[in-house]
Amino acid sequence: MPSFIRHPKDFWTGIIFLCIGLAAIIIGLDYSMGTAGKMGPAYFPTILGGLLALIGLVAVGRSFFIDGEPIGKFAVKELVLILTGVLLFGVLIRGAGLVAATFALILFSAYASTKFSWRNGILLAAGAATFSVVVFVKLLGLPIAIIGPWFGG
Structure with a gap:
């Protein structure tokens, strides 16, 4: 540099x-x-x-004017986990439904963190799924299956 x-x-x-x-x-x-x-x-x-x-x-x-820290290592594992979560969301949204897709997205992305815990990940996923259902399906009326046809929804 x-x-x-x-x-x-x-x-x-x-x-x-x-x-x-x-x-x-x-x-x-x-x-x-x-x-x-x-x-x-x-x-x-x-x-x-x-x-x-x-x-x-x-x-x-x-x-050019403000001092800062150098760039650290490139986080390949974390990048792969987050991209996998996003791709899974896209794959699961139609077949598994909004709740399952949101859980996959949140848990894969949260697992990339060094501070990951299953308890907090599941709580965050449940909250995000509830929020998504309320906002996108109930309030905005988007035609997204809450529970998809793969699970009998």
């Missing part, structure tokens, strides 16, 4: 934000923008992409 970068974490976080923000803007170029009163399909991703790129630019700029 060059010596003029004083905060490597801010630098690389800013680069990632900048790349994702610019990608959203570039993808939005293929769609019509519209106006603030009548937004086109490119309006929202372009505005959010611009804001994300701006945040990234600020983070990169800060990395």
Whole structure:
């Protein structure tokens, strides 16, 4: 890492934000923008992409002036566990239902933590599943099975 970068974490976080923000803007170029009163399909991703790129630019700029700690080891096990939880959620949501998919997501993601305990993981999963059912199924009326057809729902 060059010596003029004083905060490597801010630098690389800013680069990632900048790349994702610019990608959203570039993808939005293929769609019509519209106006603030009548937004086109490119309006929202372009505005959010611009804001994300701006945040990234600020983070990169800060990395040259503020001292910070170096980047630690890359957490492969944790990354794999969290991505597995997200993929399981996508696979389970239709067949097993919202409750089972939420439990899989929360437990796999929580297991990635060094402070994981089964008791807290299950309590968190139960709370998140209850919240999801109340908000998305009951209040918003989304057509998501609470208990999926794999479990007779």
